[in-house]
Amino acid sequence: MxxxxxxxxxxxxxxxxxxxxxxxxxxxxxxxxxxxxxxxxxxxxxxxxxxxxxxxxxxxxxxxxxxxxxxxxxxxxxxxxxxxxxxxxxxxxxxxxxxxxxxxxxxxxxxxxxxxxxxxxxxxxxxxxxxxxxxxxxxxxxxxxxxxxxxxxxxxxxxxxxxxKALYHLACVMSSNLVLALTSISCQYLKDIGFNESEAFSALYPLITSNIESINAKGFNRSLTGPIPRGDETTLRKHLSVICDEHKSLYLDLCRQLLSLSTEAYPEKNYKNVIDILGGGN
The missing domain is CATH 3.40.50.720 (NAD(P)-binding Rossmann-like Domain)
Structure with missing residues (x-):
């Protein structure tokens, strides 16, 4: 053929x-x-x-x-x-x-x-x-x-x-093009504190790749890190105090998804205060 x-x-x-x-x-x-x-x-x-x-x-x-x-x-x-x-x-x-x-x-x-x-x-x-x-x-x-x-x-x-097909393509875009967009936002924040573009991406690259490798090896729930699974209210409030307005809704939506995974991974934890922070956006 x-x-x-x-x-x-x-x-x-x-x-x-x-x-x-x-x-x-x-x-x-x-x-x-x-x-x-x-x-x-x-x-x-x-x-x-x-x-x-x-x-x-x-x-x-x-x-x-x-x-x-x-x-x-x-x-x-x-x-x-x-x-x-x-x-x-x-x-x-x-x-x-x-x-x-x-x-x-x-x-x-x-x-x-x-x-x-x-x-x-x-x-x-x-x-x-x-x-x-x-x-x-x-x-x-x-x-x-x-x-x-x-x-x-x-x-x-x-x-x-x-x-x-539309749902399938959305899944691909979420894990590809939109990850690119999210990474560009992270790089911009690092540039705002003094990194140049090359330094910003070089600093984030091990974080990104290690996270993906962990998900591949252990799955989503066992790869959870950061303030959401820990229930770290103080850090969440600090993030929301410095994030620019145009990124705030994106941050909150992604945090809510992490919260959903966290409550599944750690059903014994009380996330009420985290829920309140994410629900109120402040």
Whole structure:
């Protein structure tokens, strides 16, 4: 089964190189930016297609790896050709395979396949894709093909329902993009007291990574630290006295989540005063 990519961005570069390393056959790439097509094909030792039809003819599995907001446009172009028996996939975390309307009428098998992985770079991300967990959703024939490919690659997969894609994507964003935002706030507070940006992140990095490693090894409840599980009212009040107004509601919401975990982990503790502080926001 040959995989062809419609789109030549970071995801397409990375997945193509990763599949190539795992001896999964590639046909090549088509993109409306031919320079990107050439770059991707050279990077993966595959073909660069000048027109979409040739890519479709020479591929069994067509991976639409355009930005989310143009996947439908790419699909509308793709379905104008003979796609009978082809798997049509995209790599969006938020969209389901339902975006490929009329796939059944065209004899194609729709699929969404999403690696839980941050694609921040075209040329290096493939090196760590062996660690990625993939979610898949779509037609059974397409699901079977995806599972076979990812089994060869050695990646874990889980099938999800199409109507759960938005919730699934929210979960990924909460643990990725929003963690970035939260860390940037922490760095800003350190910069406010004299750290430069490099020093701020270097200081926080061991704290962040050790916390994640602890959660991985011991779970959430056994990794709890800080003023909430201790019931440290004095520290909480100090935090609320210095935090800027625009971050206060975020701080309180996150503390309430920690409190929920803490009451579960330490049911014998009395957190009434902490609850009052968090409820009142002062």
């Amino acid at each position: 040959k995989i062809g990519f419609y789109g030549a961005g970071k995801v397409a570069f990375s997945l193509g190189k990763y599949f190539k390393m795992k001896n999964i056959p590639l046909s090549g790439y088509y993109s409306q930016n031919y320079n990107s097509t050439i770059d991707a094909s050279e990077f993966t030792s595959s073909n660069a297609y000048i027109n979409l039809e040739d890519l479709i003819i020479e591929s069994d599995f067509i991976f639409i790896t355009t930005p989310d907001d143009v996947i439908n446009e790419a699909w509308q172009r793709t379905k104008n050709y003979n796609i009978d028996g082809k798997i049509i996939a995209h790599a969006s975390g938020s969209l389901s395979s339902h975006i490929f309307n009329e796939a059944k009428e065209s004899g194609a098998f729709p699929l969404s396949i999403h690696p839980i992985f941050p694609f921040s770079d075209k040329y290096n991300c493939y090196k760590n894709l062996n660690k990625a967990f993939f979610t898949i959703e779509g037609n059974k024939t397409a699901l079977d093909a995806a599972q076979s490919i990812l089994k060869v690659c050695g990646n874990k997969t889980i099938q999800i329902d199409s109507d759960k």
